[in-house]
Amino acid sequence: MTISGTVNAHLLIFPYPAQGHMLPLLDLTHQLAARGLTLTVLVTPKNLPFLHPLLSAHPSIEALVFPFPSHPAIPPGVENVKDLPPDSFRAMMRSLGELHGPLTEWFRSHPSPPVAIVSDMFLGWTHRLACELGIRRIVFSPSGAMALSVIYALWRDLPKRKNPDDQNEIISFPNIPSFPKYPWWQLSPVYRRYVEGDPVMEFIKDGLLADVESWGLVVNSFSELEAVYLEHLRQEMGHDRVWAVGPLLPHDDGDSHGPKQRGGSSSVKVEDILSWLDTCEDRKLVYVCFGSQALLPKHVLDQLAFGLEKSGVRFIWSVREPTTAQVENNYGTIPSGFEDRVVGRGLVIRGWAPQVLILRHRAVGAFLTHCGWNSVLEGIVAGVPLLAWPMGADQFANASLLVDEMKVAIRVGEGAQTVPDPEELARVLVESVSENRVERNAAEDLRGAALEAIKEGGRSEREFDSMLRKLATLTLQPNT
């Protein structure tokens, strides 16, 4: 049964300011707004522009803008992880915790305050705040259910190595379906830096444990992809308010917004990219991107460039450019002369690419990805095989799901440690766009399942409705 019409509840939406976290939560917010909920979205000033497509599509949404709480590791004027070095998640998580006071004040003076906070998994402290205010907190997970299961197991069980110098020691997760195991170096870098008693690390640990205690969890995933892990999370949380509502699709709203502007303006004119793609054969081009955070070490970037050059395949490569200081720290930039050597068949986009738009084009036949969860879902919706080269965070878990379980991906590399030889990489690139790859059929099937899940009456849509039904029953608790 679907619920029809609008739902009358006020929610506070609180995204974590990293592109891979904010974009899918704003996609969810579009869907909530379309069902008539009253929504307030909390951002700091520099992140307000990311709300513009949402606010212009739904003028009833209110933006709540709080000054960014300063932090010694975050330069003044920077308020989004995309403008920070790759290991800045801890500082950002800690600094946003300072919004507890202003948020409490805002809530207490609001004539009709929200009945629930929907906040990113990295804002676990909002669960305690919600308890103090007598409202509910729903965790938003931009990561998949398998990866989230691993993250929660890490912070609950705090596994340690027998030999603290052994980066390759295997850490097992026997309570998670499929019993995943990873060498130490592939675990979340935030967790690997955990030091008992360190105030920032304890704050982060408390936040992630508070996620598990929260009233609800909404995951950008779908049952056909991760049923066993979603069920595992229901057991971990001790209730069934775990809703898989994905894959969340970007809101299309014409020429100026939607996928063309998703996460920011494209560094190369969108029309130029599309008209070049139009000249390409169907499903023969490889799209290459490592997400909004990762910077590639020089030796990795050079080998990748060499592999692309040798392969002869058509490609678009979206590359995050390092700063001068990062180049001095050995992060790579596009080798000189590379673009001349691949002219006509390779397009390099330095900065920001309209990824979803590119992946939707008929010319794309494979996606070389770091396996950030949004890229994974976008690749699945495009129905193309993935070439998996996880770099960090939850990406090793995502890669094992895609390669070993779903068989829609081919493992190409592992971080900066396992870098394919350019000859080998070139061979895989060529094969990835050939008709005969088994992964191609599996990717098409999974695309079908993803689209089935989000169509009217599909499983994800039903879970979204079930979440709305629960939200519609919420009221402020007596202690407010």
Ligand SMILES: O=c1ccn([C@@H]2O[C@H](COP(=O)(O)OP(=O)(O)O[C@H]3O[C@H](CO)[C@@H](O)[C@H](O)[C@H]3O)[C@@H](O)[C@H]2O)c(=O)[nH]1
């Ligand atoms: O040039 C670009 C680069 C990225 N994107 C978009 O930015 C998002 C990137 O998200 P994702 O693919 O998940 O990668 P990260 O930015 O690396 O995301 C972080 O957040 C994800 C969700 O928790 C995790 O799965 C990742 O490991 C973590 O690094 C996607 O929607 C992309 O379409 C663009 O539109 N253009």
